[in-house]
Amino acid sequence: MAGATMTRQFGPGLAARRRAATAWRHVDIALVVSVLTCVSLGLVMIYSSTRTRLAEQGTDPAFYLKRQAAFVVVGVVVMAVTALVDYRVLQNRAPLVYGAMVLALLAVLSPLGVERKGQQASFELAGFQLQPSELAKVGLIVVLAAYGSLHGADLNWERVGVAVGLAAVPVALIYLQPDLGTSLVFLVILLGILLVAGAKGRHLLALLALGVVPVVAVVQLNVLQDYQLDRLTSFLDPQNDTRRAAYNLNQSKTAIGSGGVLGKGLFAGTQTNLSYVPEQHTDFIFTAVGEQLGLVGSGLLLAVYGLLAWRVWRAAALARDLFGSLICVGVLSMFVFQVFENVGMTMGIMPITGIPLPFLSYGGSSTLAAFAAVGLVLNVRMRRFA
Amino acid sequence: MSTNAHVRLSVIAVVVVGLFSAMFARLWYLQVLDSNSFIAAASANEIRFVHTEAPRGEIRDRRGRPLVVNKRVEAITVDLAVLAGHPDRNEVLGRLATLLEIGRPELDKRLADLRHSRFRPVPVAEAVPEHKVTYLAEHRTDFPGVQSAIIAQRSYPNGSIASHLLGYVLEISAEKLQERKAEGYRLGDAIGQSGIELVHERDLRGVAGVTKLQVDAKGRVLSTLDHQPPVAGHDVHLTIDLEVQRLAEESLLQGLEVARGLRDNEEGRPFVAPAGAVVVLDPSDGSVLAMASYPTYDPSEFVAGLPPERYRELVDDTKGAALTNRAIQSGYAPGSTFKLVTAAAATERGMVDPRTTITDRGSFTIPSCRGEQCTKRNAGGAAYGSVNLSRSLTVSSDVYFYDLGARFWLEKGVEDGMQDTAKAYGLGSRTGISLPSERPGLIPDPDLKKRRHAENPVAFPEGTWQTGDSVNMAIGQGDVLVTPLQLASTYATFGNGGSVFRPRVAARVVDRQGNTVREEPAAKVRTVEVSPAVDEAIRDGLRGVVADREGTARTAFAGYSAMSVAGKTGTAQVTSKQDSAIFAAFAPVNAPRYAIAVVMEESGFGGAVAAPVARRIFEGVGGQQPGSVFAGDGFD
CATH class of the missing domain: 3.40.710.10 (DD-peptidase/beta-lactamase superfamily)
Incomplete structure (x- = not known):
């Protein structure tokens, strides 16, 4: 087991085991509970969104439910393992992580990867699709945190440039798949880590001008004019044809809006149970929550995400070193952006891009990546005294 | 960690709180302030009404002898729902057009006729000769979605006797439909044009049946939510002998x-x-x-x-x-x-x-x-x-x-x-x-x-x-x-x-x-x-x-x-x-x-x-x- 070998490198086993045992006492229960709450709700909503269609096709109505449950079990194990091994071992091995990440992203573009829905984004493994770009998010967090902590509070143009360059390679590879949404997540992670690592205001402004301004412009226009939104999002994301995008957005807003305060009741959503909303068990899962559980359910879900964000932010603040702190900031940036982009998209305040809702959307790679990210945060927090 | 880093973390916190506030605000707008319009849109999405015209009342003489009745005739219908997903759709329609001797463009025109609900088989030919109906029945596998159905037609057992008095019915015109929409007339409905058929339209017409269907995004019927059968029109007995x-x-x-x-x-x-x-x-x-x-x-x-x-x-x-x-x-x-x-x-x-x-x-x-x-x-x-x-x-x-x-x-x-x-x-x-x-x-x-x-x-x-x-x-x-x-x-x-x-x-x-x-x-x-x-x-x-x-x-x-x-x-x-x-x-x-x-x-x-x-x-x-x-x- 990888963990065992790494511990041995850090010296006598007994002391390390004692430290680890002490560390487990500082596990953030609130964070774990908020994550488990999200995945539980996710399982219910995935079942609700897919069972009718599956039953009609004559297959097991719990097909997606069972698969996602398996991902969750594996995810919890991944989270535990990620939390177990002291995160500081990663600081020196960041180049290794980076190399593996870039290699995987290159490989997926080669004939080794498979094309689905117009995206060359995954490997096919025993009936499961592994998307390296999802795991690469966590990889980039580690790499940028390690680089940032190396030059902590002393970032100049050159070092900011190197950080941007580090992020640019995977972003470019992912953009080639093409997957605009995930590329955006990488940029946001870069931005968050650079901010806390000590980048000056001018550095960040330059970065914004470079990459984020066009995105913000899209968002702004989006709020103002529907047809402009359609045109711009289809420009940004050629996979979406404009009429389909407008239809999807309309149905998505209708689903959430018609849920009202109390919702239509679990399994009683006409929009989400009758296939009016597309991709409802993956990218548009929030519409199922909004329609069936109403403002109460979707508001509570956002509150749980808020709790999760607060616990991650708290871990960043409590971390014993800048590396740990930056890891948490990266994870925080990733989660908050994904939640805001995904939920905002279903409500019509963000452009439609294919970003999953962490812990809610169906999908193996994204679920595993999210659990791994939370594992890192748990790791940083429980070792704040060690 | 340095104080500087803590200040920077606070900036992040402010941004996060801002984003969550935006989401809550938008959620409030959609689910509370504007919810009713979305509820209406969702139900319009999901509910379809299919109307069935009521059998029109008959007209009889003073001793109850029939003057105008409804004849039941064989019609050929096409169920678009069955045919839509069928791999041989084109071939089936081609065969049907040949059998009915109407040509493919004419058949397509009849199928696209707006008078017919697409949630019900669409009639494409009426008063079809019996041997063709039999042929269809014998070659059912060649004609998926094609059925024969009995429909009611106005019939005059005494020929032209009393035709001026009885009047006739026609499909409602576009102008008249505008005028009488409030009375529940729909495209394709029959309406009395003269004589007793016109004067006693309200008695003869009856009340159309309504079936309320739940449909999914592809237009497939999932369930029947409500069904009100048509109420046949009343008969009018004349003083005529x-x-x-x-x-x-x-x-x-x-x-x-x-x-x-x-x-x-x-x-x-x-x-x-x-x-x-x-x-x-x-x-x-x-x-x-x-x-x-x-x-x-x-x-x-x-x-x-x-x-x-x-x-x-x-x-x-x-x-x-x-x-x-x-x-x-x-x-x-x-x-x-x-x-x-x-x-x-x-x-x-x-x-x-x-x-x-x-x-x-x-x-x-x-x-x-x-x-x-x-x-x-x-x-x-x-x-x-x-x-x-x-x-x-x-x-x-x-x-x-x-x-x-x-x-x-x-x-x-x-x-x-x-x-x-x-x-x-x-x-x-x-x-x-x-x-x-x-x-x-x-x-x-x-x-x-x-x-x-x-x-x-x-x-x-x-x-x-x-x-x-x-x-x-x-x-x-x-x-x-x-x-x-x-x-x-x-x-x-x-x-x-x-x-x-x-x-x-x-x-x-x-x-x-x-x-x-x-x-x-x-x-x-x-x-x-x-x-x-x-x-x-x-x-x-x-x-x-x-x-x-x-x-x-x-x-x-x-x-x-x-x-x-x-x-x-x-x-x-x-x-x-x-x-x-x-x-x-x-x-x-x-x-x-x-x-x-x-x-x-x-x-x-x-x-x-x-x-x-x-x-x-x-x-x-x-x-x-x-x-x-x-x-x-x-x-x-």
Whole structure:
């Protein structure tokens, strides 16, 4: 087991085991509970969104439910393992992580990867699709945190440039798949880590001008004019044809809006149970929550995400070193952006891009990546005294 | 960690709180502030209504015999839901088009027809021959989604009998749909266009069935949420007697054929006899027993939708205007049949005692009038000598009535006498029968003449009422116009002792279970007072028309042995046309059960061709085997 070998490198086993045992006492229960709450709700909503269609096709109505449950079990194990091994071992091995990440992203573009829905984004493994770009998010967090902590509070143009360059390679590879949404997540992670690592205001402004301004412009226009939104999002994301995008957005807003305060009741959503909303068990899962559980359910879900964000932010603040702190900031940036982009998209305040809702959307790679990210945060927090 | 890092973390916290606030705000807007519009949109998404037209009510005669029913015909339908996802869709439609012999573009057009809900099989062909239906049944696997279904069509078991009265139905037009949308009409619905079908549309139509379906995003039906079966329309039972109606139509047709074999006296041309009408009333309550109009049309022509050129033909005056119900929609000069009104008017006003005789020398000169036009002669130039009221009617002495007509205008206090009595009998205004487009006819008076002249001096060069106008009116000429129904009603009124009824054609409305929903009772409008002495004199005179050896319809009724008849012949001059033949009568004389008016355009003397038509009808209803119509030799 990888963990065992790494511990041995850090010296006598007994002391390390004692430290680890002490560390487990500082596990953030609130964070774990908020994550488990999200995945539980996710399982219910995935079942609700897919069972009718599956039953009609004559297959097991719990097909997606069972698969996602398996991902969750594996995810919890991944989270535990990620939390177990002291995160500081990663600081020196960041180049290794980076190399593996870039290699995987290159490989997926080669004939080794498979094309689905117009995206060359995954490997096919025993009936499961592994998307390296999802795991690469966590990889980039580690790499940028390690680089940032190396030059902590002393970032100049050159070092900011190197950080941007580090992020640019995977972003470019992912953009080639093409997957605009995930590329955006990488940029946001870069931005968050650079901010806390000590980048000056001018550095960040330059970065914004470079990459984020066009995105913000899209968002702004989006709020103002529907047809402009359609045109711009289809420009940004050629996979979406404009009429389909407008239809999807309309149905998505209708689903959430018609849920009202109390919702239509679990399994009683006409929009989400009758296939009016597309991709409802993956990218548009929030519409199922909004329609069936109403403002109460979707508001509570956002509150749980808020709790999760607060616990991650708290871990960043409590971390014993800048590396740990930056890891948490990266994870925080990733989660908050994904939640805001995904939920905002279903409500019509963000452009439609294919970003999953962490812990809610169906999908193996994204679920595993999210659990791994939370594992890192748990790791940083429980070792704040060690 | 440094303080600096903590400050930077705070910036992140602010951004995160901002983003979450934005999401909550948007969620609040969608789910609370604007929720209702989304609820409406979601339900419009999900719910579809499919309407099923109700079976239209039937129309039956007074004894319940069917006049209009619904025929069940084989139709071929295509279920688009089945075909949509089928790999052989194109081949199947190709095969179907070949089988139905309609060609693929036509089939596609019918499938795309907006009148049909796409959640129900779409009918693509109606009245399909049985062998093709059988072929489809035997080759079911070659035609997925194609089915045969039974649909209801309007059907007329008696052919064109009573077609004017019954009317016809057509698919609702775009304009009418706009007008009547509130009543629940939808594209493709049938709606009554004329006759009983139009007047009793609300009774006959029924209530469409509604099926509320839940559908998914692909339009697949998931479940039936609600189903209200259609409620069949009510049946309408008429006062019409199918046998009398058939008798009237046959007799009219025969009469017109007889007329075409005769020649007019002026130029010796055969009579055109293009059109005519017969009305048979029950004088005891104004019920219409028969109402015939010729030329006629076949209402089944309308079932599959009438081509526009055929419709234009049916309403074209130069081609007979077959859709016109002449019994109520055409006004005719009544000729001598009007003398009943003149006689009643004069005697009731004491202008003449029924026993008083005048000497008929064959001509009458209008007082204080000079010129050729001032002297008028009896038809055929006959001179009847000593004539009292009864005999004047029996022989149809014009001179007797010319004299009365002149006196109406020249004597004090009786100027409007003829008009008042005519109007009391219901002439000059609509009878109020519940059939569409009834004409009021016309009873002229000095005011009308003045008004017409003022409005159009070219067409009406004379604006002043003169003695000659009253003289003409007395014998039912001039501008007097009556509908055949008004004429029958006038004779029915005199026959029953003076009760004017609003003629009725529908007796009651009956639901599918046979329960009466509504009676359409007889309605007495007013009473026309006739003193017994006058009544007897007129009745005698009218009886003499058919029974006396001097009667103008004597030969027409030769050998007649059914119930006693009181009638009056009429021969009306029409500008630039041959004379109209008219006969009006009631029977039995003292307690009439039938009143008949026969009007035949350009057919000659009433006594020659119209009276024989009435005779044949009286034979039929009076229990005598009706013979063929033959020409009489009356001069009026």
